[in-house]
Amino acid sequence: MTSTTPTGAPLVVVVGSVNLDVVTELDHLPRAGQTLIARSVRRNVGGKGANQAVAAQISCGAVSFIGRVGDDADGRTLVAELDRRGVATDLVAVVTDEPSGAAYIAVADGQNTIVVAAGANSVWGAFSDDERSAIEAAPVVVCQLEIPDAVIAAASERSTGRFVLNAAPARPVPESVLGRCDPVVVNENELADLTGLSVDDPDSALAAARELRTRGAISVVATLGAAGSIWVDADGHGRQPSPRVEVLDSTGAGDQFVGALAARLATGDELAAAVRWATAAASISVQGIGTLASYPDADSIAGVVAGLPGPSAG
Numbered sequence: 507m508t509s510t511t512p513t514g515a516p517l518v519v520v521v522g523s524v525n526l527d528v529v530t531e532l533d534h535l536p537r538a539g540q541t542l543i544a545r546s547v548r549r550n551v552g553g554k555g556a557n558q559a560v561a562a563q564i565s566c567g568a569v570s571f572i573g574r575v576g577d578d579a580d581g582r583t584l585v586a587e588l589d590r591r592g593v594a595t596d597l598v599a600v601v602t603d604e605p606s607g608a609a610y611i612a613v614a615d616g617q618n619t620i621v622v623a624a625g626a627n628s629v630w631g632a633f634s635d636d637e638r639s640a641i642e643a644a645p646v647v648v649c650q651l652e653i654p655d656a657v658i659a660a661a662s663e664r665s666t667g668r669f670v671l672n673a674a675p676a677r678p679v680p681e682s683v684l685g686r687c688d689p690v691v692v693n694e695n696e697l698a699d700l701t702g703l704s705v706d707d708p709d710s711a712l713a714a715a716r717e718l719r720t721r722g723a724i725s726v727v728a729t730l731g732a733a734g735s736i737w738v739d740a741d742g743h744g745r746q747p748s749p750r751v752e753v754l755d756s757t758g759a760g761d762q763f764v765g766a767l768a769a770r771l772a773t774g775d776e777l778a779a780a781v782r783w784a785t786a787a788a789s790i791s792v793q794g795i796g797t798l799a800s801y802p803d804a805d806s807i808a809g810v811v812a813g814l815p816g817p818s819a820g
Contacts (some may be wrong), residue, residue, distance in 0.1 A: 512589040516594060517568040517620040518771040519644035520765075521661045523652035524573045524588070524598070524805075525607035527797065529667055529757065551587040552609050552797055553627065554650040554672060557758050559593045560798050561765025562648070563789070566773050570594040570644075572637050576606035581626070591798070597637050601626040607652075615642045616753035616792070619721015622652065622675075630657045642666050646772040648764065651675055669770055672764045673700060676802070681722055688724035689777065691735065691764050697728045700766065707746050711736050715743070719732070729763055735785045737777055744778055746785045747815045747818040751793050758797030763788040772784040786810035 513736065530544035551560075555573055563569040571593050573581050575581030584606060588595050607625040611618055633641070641647055647665040649658045650672040662669050662683045669686045673679055676692070676699035684690065698705040702715040709732060715726035715738040725739035734748035766787040770780035787807045794800030 516561045516570040516640070516644060517566050518559075518646045518648060518768050519572060519640050520555050520559040520562065520569050520648045520768075521572045521657065522558065522648065522650045523607060523622075523624070524551070524556035524571070524575060524584050525553035525609040525622065525625075525627070526550075526584060527552030527611055529610045529611045529796070531611060532612055533613045535612055535617060536617055540635065545788070548796065550796060550798060551584055552611075552632055552758070553607055553703065554652050554761050554764075555648075555676065556584070556588060556593075556646055556764035557761035557797055558618055558650065558672065560591050561762045561795035561801055562769040562772075563592050563765075565766045565769035565783070565787070565804055567592070567774075568768075570597060572597045572633075572640065574599055574601050575777070576600070576604050576626045577602045578606055580606040580608070585670065587798075596633075597640060601629045604629050611757055613755055613757055616756055616793075618755070618757045620757075624652070629652055630654055633660060635662060638664055644670075644772075645678060645770050646670060648672070648768045648773060650764075651677055651679075655680065670764070670768050670771070672760070674760065676700060684718070686720035686724070687726075689727045689739070690718060690723045690725075691727045691729075691767065693729045693760055694731070697702055698793055708733055708736055712745075713739065727777070729766065729785075735763075735781050737781050739777055744781075746778070746781050748785050749789050749810060751789050751815060753792045755795050755800065757794050758800065759788045759791045760790040761797070762801055782814060783807060783811055788816055 559571040604626040607627040641664040645667040676696040701714045764786045767784035790802040
């Protein structure tokens with residue numbers, strides 16, 4: 507059974523996407539018009555929302571997922587796998603006239619390309635009474651941009667705790683939503699897309715993050731790959747270095763970061779400490795193959811955190 511707060515509510519509610527991932531392992535990513543023979547193919551649970559829910563569950567053990575699946579075998583498989591991993595799925599609704607979402611992922615040399623077919627993830631309607639109650643009660647609510655803007659806006663308005671938005675895949679975020687983000691979480695490319703500024707090192711990332719704060723975000727966190735992470739909030743800014751690791755597969759590492767960050771914020775960490783934990787979690791994830799299969803347990807994350815260089819704050 508999923509552990510909860512004393513009031514019976516989960517610590518983290520993730521409102522988001524769930525897909526069946528079809529992952530091909532390649533010698534290199536294809537060029538336009540090129541046909542490649544895959545070394546292997548696998549099918550597993552994915553979607554930014556589902557990935558982040560599992561990652562948060564590992565770090566705090568009290569996560570509920572609100573999402574949409576099709577009335578098909580894939581949808582039943584997706585829900586069963588989330589259940590198996592401890593995520594509460596009683597608020598996952600079945601859409602009868604759309605297939606479950608799917609993502610087609612090519613992986614080579616630690617890099618990936620992803621094409622998403624949204625399916626049921628694009629069909630929501632208004633939140634049910636139970637969904638609204640869960641969002642309102644949660645200390646942390648998490649969304650991503652793989653679901654409709656109206657759903658994200660409604661979740662941000664209903665949230666009475668901390669609202670975390672992973673602004674990916676990158677597209678414009680309405681000011682009303684941005685003003686609720688604490689934090690908005692992006693990688694360096696998404697940060698550049700959102701701000702229109704060049705982001706090519708930690709200093710330029712900090713400048714772009716400050717720009718998002720001037721546009722209304724309460725706080726901003728950006729992941730910078732091997733360079734670690736940066737954050738900006740009302741109290742200042744900082745950079746968290748990442749350990750040097752061999753990257754085997756970066757698929758889902760950003761979702762690991764977001765879920766781990768949200769979980770630690772929900773359990774009371776300050777932003778700098780949550781970023782430190784999330785950076786450690788993501789650094790382990792990229793060393794494994796696959797998405798959920800590469801997500802480390804909390805003890806493994808804690809071990810890496812203990813050896814991380816301390817954050818530089820300003």
